[in-house]
Amino acid sequence: MDSDVLTRDDQADRPDAVISPSSTDPLWWRSAVIYQVYVRSFADGNGDGTGDLAGVRQHLGYLKDLGVDALWFNPWYPSPLADGGYDVEDYRDIHPQFGTLAEAEALISEALDLGIRTIIDVVPNHISDRHPWFQAALRAGPGSPERERFWFHPGKGENGDEIPTHWVSSFQGETWTRTTNPDGTPGEWYLHLFTPEQPDLNWNHPDVRREHEEIMRFWFDRGVAGVRIDSAALLIKDPDLPEVGDKRDHPTEDRDELHDVYRSWRAVADSYPGTRILVGEVWVPDIVRFTNYLRPDEMHTAFNFDFLARPWSAASFRSSITATLAAHAPVGAPSTWVLSNHDVTRPVTRYGREDTTFAFLKKRFGVPTDPELGRDRARAAALLVAALPGSLYIYQGDELGLPEVEDLPRELIQDPMHYRSGGVDPGRDGCRVPLPWSGDRAPFGFGPDGVQTWLPQPADWRTLTVEAQEADPASTLHLYRDALRLRRELPELGDGPLEWIDGLGEDALAFRRGDLFACIVNAGERLVRLPHGASLLLSSRPLEGDLLPADSAAWVRLAGAQSTAGALTTADSGTPHASSNTPTPRTDASRG
Numbered sequence: 001m002d003s004d005v006l007t008r009d010d011q012a013d014r015p016d017a018v019i020s021p022s023s024t025d026p027l028w029w030r031s032a033v034i035y036q037v038y039v040r041s042f043a044d045g046n047g048d049g050t051g052d053l054a055g056v057r058q059h060l061g062y063l064k065d066l067g068v069d070a071l072w073f074n075p076w077y078p079s080p081l082a083d084g085g086y087d088v089e090d091y092r093d094i095h096p097q098f099g100t101l102a103e104a105e106a107l108i109s110e111a112l113d114l115g116i117r118t119i120i121d122v123v124p125n126h127i128s129d130r131h132p133w134f135q136a137a138l139r140a141g142p143g144s145p146e147r148e149r150f151w152f153h154p155g156k157g158e159n160g161d162e163i164p165t166h167w168v169s170s171f172q173g174e175t176w177t178r179t180t181n182p183d184g185t186p187g188e189w190y191l192h193l194f195t196p197e198q199p200d201l202n203w204n205h206p207d208v209r210r211e212h213e214e215i216m217r218f219w220f221d222r223g224v225a226g227v228r229i230d231s232a233a234l235l236i237k238d239p240d241l242p243e244v245g246d247k248r249d250h251p252t253e254d255r256d257e258l259h260d261v262y263r264s265w266r267a268v269a270d271s272y273p274g275t276r277i278l279v280g281e282v283w284v285p286d287i288v289r290f291t292n293y294l295r296p297d298e299m300h301t302a303f304n305f306d307f308l309a310r311p312w313s314a315a316s317f318r319s320s321i322t323a324t325l326a327a328h329a330p331v332g333a334p335s336t337w338v339l340s341n342h343d344v345t346r347p348v349t350r351y352g353r354e355d356t357t358f359a360f361l362k363k364r365f366g367v368p369t370d371p372e373l374g375r376d377r378a379r380a381a382a383l384l385v386a387a388l389p390g391s392l393y394i395y396q397g398d399e400l401g402l403p404e405v406e407d408l409p410r411e412l413i414q415d416p417m418h419y420r421s422g423g424v425d426p427g428r429d430g431c432r433v434p435l436p437w438s439g440d441r442a443p444f445g446f447g448p449d450g451v452q453t454w455l456p457q458p459a460d461w462r463t464l465t466v467e468a469q470e471a472d473p474a475s476t477l478h479l480y481r482d483a484l485r486l487r488r489e490l491p492e493l494g495d496g497p498l499e500w501i502d503g504l505g506e507d508a509l510a511f512r513r514g515d516l517f518a519c520i521v522n523a524g525e526r527l528v529r530l531p532h533g534a535s536l537l538l539s540s541r542p543l544e545g546d547l548l549p550a551d552s553a554a555w556v557r558l559a560g561a562q563s564t565a566g567a568l569t570t571a572d573s574g575t576p577h578a579s580s581n582t583p584t585p586r587t588d589a590s591r592g
Contacts, residue, residue, distance in 0.1 A: 040434075043437065070116060123231070124229065126231075129199055172425075301335075335389065352369035383521070383554070394480070408426075
């Protein structure tokens with residue numbers, strides 16, 4: 001089979017005027033504020049109840065006013081949507097529900113005219129079972145060149161009825177599905193670390209490596225500024241197919257051969273003008289192995305999941321921040337900071353629970369939460385991450401303080417994690433409910449009046465719409481806008497060093513950026529006194545004189561370099577380089 005069967009002549013499909021991200025700021029990514037767009041749930045431009053590129057284009061002004069530097073789009077490609085678009089059928093087109101390739105090119109150009117870059121999602125571990133490669137492999141049969149691009153394998157046992165390994169899926173359950181031969185007899189098994197509709201690619205095959213490099217070139221030619229790499233630590237598998245624990249190295253996770261893949265991708269990115277970045281979704285618990293992916297000839301940045309998963313605790317936050325900055329320092333990479341994404345329980349809900357940590361496989365129905373407590377902590381956490389060194393990611397809707405929707409009708413849940421858990425896990429659709437823009441009833445401006453959105457919106461979201469929050473200076477939307485404005489205006493913020501401020505109490509987290517800026521977070525119940533002489537720039541809750549209330553954060557201008565309440569300790573970020581938003585105070589009774 002011709003190895004470039006799916007690689008058409010890209011030159012013929014390129015737009016007439018290729019727009020390249022500006023090369024005047026080659027380090028833009030080190031301090032960037034990047035907004036995650038889950039297209040299906042952002043805004044509906046054509047009135048069919050599903051978000052689309054037309055809806056995004058209509059709201060580019062909103063995103064500019066929010067103060068973001070780049071948009072990261074979840075997969076927008078043709079897909080059967082067995083896993084929300086992460087089962088890709090064609091990387092060189094746009095899903096018909098979302099629009100057309102021409103609309104994507106227009107969006108990239110229009111956003112760039114507003115100073116907003118575009119980052120796309122690539123899913124290299126697997127493709128859709130409807131992808132032409134996999135369909136060709138099924139037709140070709142055992143031992144064919146087409147099957148060598150995947151992990152087809154005979155079963156164990158006398159008749160091959162036993163699965164090749166007992167590896168556990170990231171979505172729970174088994175990772176092998178058996179095929180059927182043309183004559184109707186049982187055939188080989190194929191590997192899928194996620195759903196059966198997402199067969200894993202064999203990254204030992206040159207066709208697979210070449211195809212993904214061409215995919216990157218296709219989109220870089222259309223002006224995108226970066227690629228976010230899904231499940232980036234899973235591509236390479238041990239060809240001996242050992243069970244987990246049979247060898248020192250994990251058979252499917254964080255294998256050393258991965259680094260050669262990303263060195264080749266970095267070479268492609270560096271061959272383009274401007275700075276085209278690689279951002280990894282790297283779930284690796286060992287922080288040193290994690291930062292190995294950020295060496296100068298590999299990825300530019302990777303998501304910091306350690307911080308995202310931490311409980312609401314000053315000590316735990318500080319431990320994560322310290323370890324993260326220390327690990328990034330030797331490779332000279334900036335850290336990323338993120339509170340949630342399309343896979344994670346929204347902070348307003350998670351921080352209102354007794355257990356405020358996050359782990360994929362522990363989600364359950366009926367876990368109680370205190371929404372007011374969660375709101376206050378989520379607002380404080382937003383100021384915390386916006387003040388840390390490096391780049392900041394915001395998942396759509398977090399700037400509105402949206403909670404997780406936990407009462408979706410079960411028959412409407414589409415996330416495969418729900419079904420593969422036997423209905424025990426509610427899945428991830430609760431953080432993917434369409435955004436509320438305006439009005440007092442669904443669809444809240446997401447689409448035309450009367451349209452039924454692909455997931456239902458709660459009736460009480462009328463107070464959380466963009467329209468309602470723009471009219472309320474104390475809203476979470478205004479808090480985010482104020483924070484991002486100050487982040488742009490203050491030279492101390494973004495990339496750079498951090499110095500800890502000690503002596504404010506065990507439940508206080510405080511640090512200085514530069515000589516005069518400080519962020520103080522009160523993660524406990526007792527009031528925390530601000531450093532002497534400090535003047536308020538922004539706070540997540542009203543101060544009580546110079547006292548910071550429970551579960552809140554403040555940005556302050558210090559009276560002088562030595563005007564802190566305690567001693568300074570330094571954390572290296574690894575780089576060389578008056579507004580008050582006050583919601584209605586929380587009563588003690590609301591704490592639960």
